[in-house]
Amino acid sequence: MNTFKKYLFPAVYGLVVYFTIRLLLDTVTGMRFWRDRHWQLNAFEMLYSIGFSYLFLAACNRLFRFFDRRWPANDVSPRRVVREVLWLIGLDLFFQNVFFLPLAAFTDDGAQWYDVVDINTIPLLYSLIYYGIARSSAFLKAYIEGKVQLEKITNDQLQTELKFLKAQYHPHFLFNALNTIYFQMDDDVAAAKKSVEKFSELLRYQLYDQQQTVPVSQELHYLQNFIQLQQARSSERLRLDTRFDDGLNGQQVYPLLFMPLVENAFKYIGGDYNLSISASLREKDHTIEFRVINSVPENIPTKKKKASAWKILKGDSNCSIPAAIP
Template sequence: MNPFKIFISKKWVQHLAFWVLSFYFIGSYFSISGFLKFIDFIYSGFFHIPLVLLVYINIRYLIPKFLQKENYFPFILLSIFNIGLAYFIHELLFEIIIPTIPEEFVGVFYIVSFTDIQVLIAIFGSYVVITTLLKLSKSWYELQQLEKERLSLELNSLKMQINPHFLFNSLNSMYSLARKKSEKAPDAILRLSNLMRYMIYEVSEEVPLSKEIDAIQDYLDLQKLRLEEDANITFAVEGETEHQMIAPLLFFPIIENSFKHGLKGDKGTNFVSIMIKNTHTELTFHVTNNKGTTDHSEEGKYGGIGLANVKKRLHLIYGDLAHMEVKDANDSFDVLIKIKWND
């Protein structure tokens, strides 16, 4: 991380910057001359005593205890009381305490506040609003960072969740091809290598759609090695895929789900159909597979955690721009995802 970003991310630096700007603003606002004099800094220093109390009561107590818990009425009521307390301390300082300070400590300066109550209330109220907005914006930013970290953890988890059965079956199929000295063996090994490299090393926050499609094709070709020849596996791609970026491994749980739970019908009825269509406005991903009578033993489990994870990732990454439909029929399972591109 950039050292400067690390430095400015420290709380004490942010608070110091805020109070330096505040000190300068108050001194300039109440300055009699066109430029700041020493007396202006003295006045600003006394003026900030109630301001500091006002601000930290707001950000340390009122916002976390009431506003962030959506207790709006107590927050407003206590904020008004907080402003009143700041006004009382201001008056106590400038009307009672400061006039009693011996002249040898004050020097030649005569410190007094002629500020109207309306102006003081406006200033104190502004500080409540400004610090509330700063606190909420920082909380929002931290929440976004947490969501981003969660997405990163989920992606790393997906990298490690390559189905062991898929790898075991693929290696067994390759072993069988090698024993038969089949010409398909080198290509199968290459496809598994490409798929593993992509899943473990090449994925980031976003990848070109074309790379995701290549990985899906490698996955399908490896699955075909262990399936009967009559299984109908189709994969169609429409539209431009080179320049469009997409969240990686987004569709793999659904595709894996179609092979794990599908293809269980009678001979000649097994199929998995996958379609990806990209336009300048949206991406469509559509998977359909047959189920078969053996799925009754898994009733209520079809789709499972894989679909829930996909829904969660879609919401976190694309929000309202993504839509997912699931149709669970007696003999087929259908998943449709549409992602609108943000212009």
């Protein structure tokens, strides 16, 4: 395809322009150029048109590269298109009047008014068609590449944020879990064994079972294990209410997406030690609503917190995310 575009297309382009001009002139004059003119003259004009087309299309492509250097590839603003078209029109008129019109002046009966009109109009129309085809494919390719690059950057940013969140979460979680098991070993060995089992399931999920996205049912099962492990190390005053919608099954979510809300709820709970954790499917807009509400300590630190941390201290953490219904 590139070989045809580079080496053969200009020849085809020149012949199409030549035959179009000749047929229109014959319509006006009543001549039949293939019969009433000498074949050597026709052959010379066709070869001249082919050579002229190679030169003209090379100049057009050079003009396109000039605009590509001045504007970003994905910028298809009207201002750019208008400038390119105006430059193309000027380039076409220059080439036709400098290289093509003198040819008509020295053949047949000289350059008549209809020769001037045809030589300036027909090639211009073909050059505009060539511009539309050549530039539309280039603009479309640049647009697609820009979208793909933007999508890649967005995905890389999300992956970085998730990895950063996991890196912050793992040491804190491991310390708390091991601390819980350590104290259970003195009081209740059976409970300690159950905690070890829950802890192993949590680690297996984190290390081996994670994909780009996971079913929300798998994520909620992980949360239940975590909640049970945290409940074992919490005060007996803790009043826990957990409600997970049965309709949450195959919807895809990011792994450990809800984990920070649950972990911070246990961390900042106080007062009456009420903790409510719920997940439900909103049929109206196909989103998952995950809500965590915990009672706050009687004495809240006055030190300023970031907005996200202050919302958690207030005891109401709520998020809604799109759910992919299979």
